[in-house]
Amino acid sequence: MQHDASLKRAHDAPPIEEEWLWGWDPTPGIVSVHAEQDGRAHVWRRIPETGALVHERERFRPWLLLDRLDDLAHLGEGLRDAATAPPDETIHFRELEGPGALRFLVSARDGRALTDALLTGASRRLDARVRHVAELGDSVLALPPEEQYLVATGRTYFRALAFDQLHRMQFDLETTGLDARRDRIFMISVRYPSGDTEVLEAHDESDASEAELITTLVQRVRDANPDVIENHNLHGFDLPFLDTRARFLRVPLALGRVRERKLRQRGARRGVATGDPSEGRRIRFVAPGRELIDTLDMVRRYDIGTRDFASYGLKAVARQLGIAAPDREYIRGDLIHETFRADPERVRRYATDDVEEVAAISRMLGGATYALAQMTPRRYERLADTGAATGVIDPLLVRAYLRAGAALPAHEPGDGTPHSGAALYLFASGVAHRVVKADVASLYPSLMRAYRIGPARDRLGALLALVDGLVERRLDAKARARAAPPGSAERHSHEAMSAALKIVVNSAYGYLAAGGELTRFADVHAANEVTRRGREVLALMCRELEARGVTLLEGDTDGVFFAVPEAWSESDERRVVNEVGALLPPLVQLELDGRYAAMLSHETKNYALLGYDGALTLRGVAFRSSRSEPYGDAFLRTALERLLTGDIVGVRDAYLATIGALRTRAIRTYDVSSRVRLTKSPAEYAESREKRRELPYEAMLASGHTTWSVGDRVRVYRSAKGEGRTIDTPDDDTTAPDPRDYDVEYYVRLLRDSYAERLARAFTPRDFDIVFAHPDQLALFVSPVEDVKPILTPLARNGFG
DNA sequence: TCGTTCCGGGG
DNA sequence: GTGTACGGAACGA
Numbered sequence: 083m084q085h086d087a088s089l090k091r092a093h094d095a096p097p098i099e100e101e102w103l104w105g106w107d108p109t110p111g112i113v114s115v116h117a118e119q120d121g122r123a124h125v126w127r128r129i130p131e132t133g134a135l136v137h138e139r140e141r142f143r144p145w146l147l148l149d150r151l152d153d154l155a156h157l158g159e160g161l162r163d164a165a166t167a168p169p170d171e172t173i174h175f176r177e178l179e180g181p182g183a184l185r186f187l188v189s190a191r192d193g194r195a196l197t198d199a200l201l202t203g204a205s206r207r208l209d210a211r212v213r214h215v216a217e218l219g220d221s222v223l224a225l226p227p228e229e230q231y232l233v234a235t236g237r238t239y240f241r242a243l244a245f246d247q248l249h250r251m252q253f254d255l256e257t258t259g260l261d262a263r264r265d266r267i268f269m270i271s272v273r274y275p276s277g278d279t280e281v282l283e284a285h286d287e288s289d290a291s292e293a294e295l296i297t298t299l300v301q302r303v304r305d306a307n308p309d310v311i312e313n314h315n316l317h318g319f320d321l322p323f324l325d326t327r328a329r330f331l332r333v334p335l336a337l338g339r340v341r342e343r344k345l346r347q348r349g350a351r352r353g354v355a356t357g358d359p360s361e362g363r364r365i366r367f368v369a370p371g372r373e374l375i376d377t378l379d380m381v382r383r384y385d386i387g388t389r390d391f392a393s394y395g396l397k398a399v400a401r402q403l404g405i406a407a408p409d410r411e412y413i414r415g416d417l418i419h420e421t422f423r424a425d426p427e428r429v430r431r432y433a434t435d436d437v438e439e440v441a442a443i444s445r446m447l448g449g450a451t452y453a454l455a456q457m458t459p460r461r462y463e464r465l466a467d468t469g470a471a472t473g474v475i476d477p478l479l480v481r482a483y484l485r486a487g488a489a490l491p492a493h494e495p496g497d498g499t500p501h502s503g504a505a506l507y508l509f510a511s512g513v514a515h516r517v518v519k520a521d522v523a524s525l526y527p528s529l530m531r532a533y534r535i536g537p538a539r540d541r542l543g544a545l546l547a548l549v550d551g552l553v554e555r556r557l558d559a560k561a562r563a564r565a566a567p568p569g570s571a572e573r574h575s576h577e578a579m580s581a582a583l584k585i586v587v588n589s590a591y592g593y594l595a596a597g598g599e600l601t602r603f604a605d606v607h608a609a610n611e612v613t614r615r616g617r618e619v620l621a622l623m624c625r626e627l628e629a630r631g632v633t634l635l636e637g638d639t640d641g642v643f644f645a646v647p648e649a650w651s652e653s654d655e656r657r658v659v660n661e662v663g664a665l666l667p668p669l670v671q672l673e674l675d676g677r678y679a680a681m682l683s684h685e686t687k688n689y690a691l692l693g694y695d696g697a698l699t700l701r702g703v704a705f706r707s708s709r710s711e712p713y714g715d716a717f718l719r720t721a722l723e724r725l726l727t728g729d730i731v732g733v734r735d736a737y738l739a740t741i742g743a744l745r746t747r748a749i750r751t752y753d754v755s756s757r758v759r760l761t762k763s764p765a766e767y768a769e770s771r772e773k774r775r776e777l778p779y780e781a782m783l784a785s786g787h788t789t790w791s792v793g794d795r796v797r798v799y800r801s802a803k804g805e806g807r808t809i810d811t812p813d814d815d816t817t818a819p820d821p822r823d824y825d826v827e828y829y830v831r832l833l834r835d836s837y838a839e840r841l842a843r844a845f846t847p848r849d850f851d852i853v854f855a856h857p858d859q860l861a862l863f864v865s866p867v868e869d870v871k872p873i874l875t876p877l878a879r880n881g882f883g
Numbered sequence: 884t885c886g887t888t889c890c891g892g893g894g
Numbered sequence: 895g896t897g898t899a900c901g902g903a904a905c906g907a
Contacts, residue, residue, distance in 0.1 A: 225897080257894050265894075319893035349896040362895070378892060386899065394891060473895050592899085600897055687901095703902060759890090762906070791894095829894045836907065 086813065100549050102482040103555070104457050106236035110309065112399045113309040114158045115338065115461060116370035119144060119193040125340065126309065128249075135249075143174075144193025146200070147184040147223035147490060148213070151175060154188065154204030160199075162187070171406035173199065180541055182489030183672065184223050193227070195488075204560035220492040223480070226348075232459035233481045239455040239462050246571050249454075250375075250444065252437040253299065255320050256429060258419045260791060262326035266292050268300050271433035271692070272308050273441055281430045291577040296324065299310055303337050309373065309461075311337065312444050313376040314396040316376040317467070321345065321367040322354045330543070339371025346370065352379075352467050366467070372853060373463040377440050378449040378465070383585065400439040401444055410435050416794070443614045448579020450585060470589035471596050475548070479603060482544040491539045493599055499606045501595055507624070509634040509687045509879065511843040513725065513775070520659050521641035522619065522666075522673030524584075526591035527553065529615045532669040537603035545603060546820070549590045558584035619666055626662045637684050641675055643683070645874075652677065680726035683874075684843055692726035693849035704840050709798075712753040713740065713829070715838040719836075725844055730870045734853050737838060741857055744829050746792035747822040752823045755799040755809045763792050783807030798872045800825045844872045 092115045111130050117123040123140045148154075154161050157173060163175035164187075167272050173190045190196035197215055200222070204212040215224045225233065232238060238246075252273040259265030270282045282298050284291040303311070313320050325345055328335040334343040346368040367374065385391050392398055400406040411432040413421050422429040455462040458474050459481050465473060522528075524699035527549055529535065536546040556579075563576035593601050595609035616639050624637050627644055634642040648656055654676055663672030678699075678847075682690040688702030699721060700706050705718065717740045724732035743749045756779045762770070767779045781798040782790060785808045790796075801807045801823050809820075838854045845853060849870045 225896085255894080260894050313893095315892045351896045351898090353896080366896095376892095382891085396893085413894095418894055469897075469899070470896095572899065587891085707902075709896095709903075723893095794898080865902085 097648075098482075098486060099551055100675075100835070101236065101485055102478065102544060103551050105232070105459065105481070108241060109237050109837075110241045111237045111247075112241065113243070113248060113743065114339070114371050114373055115228045115231060115239075116338075117142065117231045119197070119227055121190075121707070123194050123227070123231050124340065124371065125463070128243055128247055128309070130244075130247065130539065133247060135419070136307075140231075141191075142234055143189040143191060144196060144227065144230055144233060145187060145189035146196060146198070146602060147484075148186040149183045149184050149221040151188075153200050153207055156203050157199055157597065161188075171672055177487040178487055180488045181491075182483070182539075182541075183221075183492040185489035187484065194232075197529045198222075211387045223490065225480075228461050229459055229477065232250075233477075233484060236481075236485070238457060238459060241456065244571055244575055244709065245445070245449055245452050246574075248310055249306075249308045250310045250312055250441065251275055251306050252440045252444075253320070254313050254433055254436045254440070255323055256418055256422070256433050257323060259416075262317075263330075267295060267323070267327055268292070270295060270300055271430075271437045272299070273437035275308055275435075277441075279434050279437060280297075281433060283426075289331055292327065293333045295392070296328055296331065296333045296335070299324075300334065300336055307339070310375050311369070311372055312375045312377060312440055314377045314399075314440050314443070316374060316378075317350075317352075317366045318376070318378065319353060321374065325367060327574060331612075337372065338369035342361065342370070350467065368463075373461065373466075375444065375448070375451075375463055375466050377443045377447070380444065380451065382448065384581075385448045386585070396436060396439060396443075399443060402442065405439060405442040406447065407435065407438070410439075410448075420817055429549060440569060445574075449574060450581040453575075453579040453582035454586070456579075458466060470585050471593040471594075471599055474590060475545070475593045476585050476601055478548060479544055481541075483542065486542055486544075488542055491602060493602055494604075494605065495599060496597060496606050499610070501597075501606050502610050502613055504613055504639040505620055506638040506686055507620075507634075507879070508636050508683070508877055510874050510876050511683045511685070512682060512874035513682050513844045514633065514635055514874050515680045516646045516648065516650065517635065517642050517643055517678040518646060518659070518674060519654050519676040519678070520623070520662070521643055521673050522623075522639070523671055523673060524553075524588060525616055525639055525670060526621065527587045527611050528669040528671070529612050529619070530590060532667045533611075533615060535608050535611050536614075537605040537608055539605070540603045545590060549587055552583045552587050556580050556587065559583065620875065622665065623662055623672065626665055627658065630658045632658065636683065636686060636689070638686075643681065643689075645681075664783040682722060682726060682841070682842065682844055690722045690726065692723065698723055698726075709756050709758065711748050711756050711829070711832070713744070714833060716740075716753070717833060718837050718840060721841060725841060725872060730853060730872070731867050733841070734867045737833070737854055738857055740833055741830050742832070744826050747824075747826070749822075751799060751809050751824060753821050753823050754829050755797040757795055757797050760794045761792060762794065764789055779806075779807035781808045784808075800828050802826070804828075819837065835862055843875070845870065849873075869870040 112125055112128040115123065121141050121144050125138045125140055128138050129136065136801040160172055162174055164170045164176040167174050170191055173188060173196055174654065176187045178185045178187060181236060190669065201212050204218055212218065255267050255273045257265050258270035268284045272282065273279045278315055282295055284295045307581045323729050324335060335345055336343055337345060347365040350366040353364040358367055376408050378394060381391060381394050391402060397412065405599055411428060413429065413432050418429060419830050431881050448546060451466045454465045454474055458465055458715060459477050480490065487770050514828060530546065536543060555596050558575045559580040563573050563580060564801060566573035591612055594605050596604050620637055623642060628634055632644040632646050635645060655745055659672055666672055676689045677694060679694050680692045684704045688704040690705055692698040717736055720736045721733045724736060760778060778796065778798045782796065797809050798806050799809060802825050804825060834854055842850055852865060852867055852870055
């Protein structure tokens with residue numbers, strides 16, 4: 083089939099806003115597109131009804147957008163108006179309407195002829211050799227071939243295809259270490275689209291065996307012929323490692339659907355640095371015909387909305403999502419190869435668990451990106467690793483303008499107006515009871531819609547039209563998800579669509595504020611108008627809440643925490659939220675987002691909440707830190723629970739009990755250790771050691787580790803002699819030693835200065851000294867702890883009326 | 884101590 | 895066109 087780039091609409095086309103959202107070509111089941119600059123495209127589709135795979139070879143007219151035709155004038159008769167030219171032979175142009183700078187849509191049968199002609203003309207005009215279209219900067223819009231194809235055709239991936247119909251394969255390398263130049267692959271676990279798993283292994287530690295292992299993997303991929311290849315950190319580890327090993331061993335790495343001996347590369351901000359140290363060029367690998375999907379990207383994207391993965395590591399994520407099997411095998415990274423030598427079966431189980439978890443995470447979190455690919459003219463794998471503003475909204479706008487026959491504005495850097503941000507207030511610190519969180523859902527997009535705040539240069543009003551359409555679709559998707567049976571594929575896909583739409587809607591504001599070098603229609607004035615309205619809404623909300631008798635605690639654009647009087651019931655709380663919500667601008671909805679028995683407000687975005695069900699929620703660096711010692715965390719949790727239930731004697735008891743346990747060494751060594759990341763190599767530390775000794779490295783050396791890799795994490799503690807020591811995590815090895823030779827008084831001091839200190843806002847200084855008086859101290863003038871009451875201190879209201 | 888830069892992950 | 899998250903930790907004066 084021949085697709086041309088005129089983008090002319092038929093008379094019976096659906097409403098143009100629908101086309102802006104979804105494209106217009108209904109071709110179902112596209113699972114991968116690979117296009118070349120010469121106008122050839124490969125399309126792989128799954129027939130939704132049968133699941134059969136078809137491979138279609140197509141031609142399209144590669145196209146560019148230019149701000150002038152001057153550089154093509156030298157073609158003479160070779161450049162023809164698309165309206166009158168014969169369809170195939172020549173280079174066509176079409177002038178788009180409206181004021182945008184990029185107003186000439188030019189296309190050719192072979193894109194190379196087009197770019198060559200353009201570069202020739204530009205070189206003459208500029209009297210300098212122009213080698214690449216990118217050198218012409220913003221006077222040209224040149225998309226990657228696949229995106230040219232999708233924009234021109236109005237096609238998108240995955241129409242009428244459910245996520246579960248995709249053929250997804252996972253593989254995971256087990257290697258002797260992290261450095262592909264030095265270490266090798268000894269095992270690859272594989273999970274097939276059928277759900278079957280297999281473990282491939284090198285027979286010995288020779289190059290030939292590793293080469294054979296890679297060859298077997300390639301063969302398995304070709305046989306299984308998946309649409310998608312997935313793993314956790316696939317682009318950051320497995321593919322670069324595989325690529326390096328395959329080059330070194332001179333093994334073909336034909337993982338794609340077109341016969342090529344190597345993976346291709348594309349520039350990618352979030353990719354890996356290339357071998358040559360030439361200034362920060364980063365790439366990701368491409369296997370034409372398959373989509374290479376990294377579940378780490380999914381986790382990052384998901385976390386933007388939910389914020390709360392303790393770690394983005396595979397095991398932690400799987401546990402947090404509740405998909406880790408109870409008998410899941412765990413092996414510490416640096417022990418995998420040595421475990422394999424002693425107990426290969428254990429490593430086989432471990433590696434298989436990895437691919438199983440990746441498949442489950444992908445199914446749980448991958449829907450949003452999948453749904454984005456159903457609307458956006460980009461490859462699925464590119465949508466997986468981009469931000470929504472430049473990665474989704476910009477391509478949607480480009481397609482919308484071309485479809486409407488409208489010229490596109492070029493990027494504009496902005497007039498120097500600074501971008502003003504959101505407001506954040508801390509109204510009080512200390513302990514409050516009967517706390518309510520009121521939340522404004524999607525404040526910024528709601529303000530954009532309510533006040534019609536869009537980019538000044540968006541003459542079609544496409545951004546606001548997209549946001550309106552996306553919000554409506556989202557409400558619809560949410561309703562459909564609710565109506566579908568829990569756990570069903572149908573519910574899954576509606577929820578995924580809803581999540582995708584939320585991502586795009588919420589990034590509409592980010593699109594405005596991103597700055598003109600980044601997004602085509604960026605508009606700092608419009609962005610400032612949105613934040614100004616947002617501050618107005620927050621101020622109004624706070625004033626009106628206060629006028630109804632609540633005590634304000636903390637407020638920002640996400641929502642407001644406040645405490646209500648003792649006599650109030652839940653329905654009083656709801657009534658007040660509804661009353662205040664009714665005073666807010668149209669489309670801005672205030673919801674009661676949470677109710678808590680008590681809160682310790684420490685600093686902005688740093689607080690502890692005790693739910694009515696007894697659940698403790700900690701937020702902010704003061705209360706949760708990956709470096710903190712387990713004994714301190716345990717004390718803090720207990721103390722906070724008791725503090726928030728009013729049991730001040732209990733707080734002191736917890737403090738004394740912890741000191742007692744330290745002194746009798748009832749606390750495990752592991753529980754006083756802290757996790758640190760080694761950022762200096764052994765050589766670097768050797769150099770700086772004379773000047774300054776650092777506990778973690780001293781600990782490594784003292785425990786006989788003379789080598790380590792930068793980035794390794796170890797647990798260290800301070801011994802009674804004041805020296806650093808390392809200790810293993812007990813889960814790793816149940817026979818791990820537990821010497822309990824830690825520096826007791828050091829950890830007693832740390833308990834007070836670091837952990838008890840985080841409760842300081844709850845008390846007057848005098849009462850704090852009573853609650854946390856040292857056990858050896860004589861209680862001369864000390865009044866009884868029983869009399870101590872927690873306090874709430876109002877703070878100066880900087881900038882708040 | 885503060886301000887700035889870097890990192891997240893993989894064996 | 896590689897595209898500007900975000901929050902915590904480490905680094906550097």
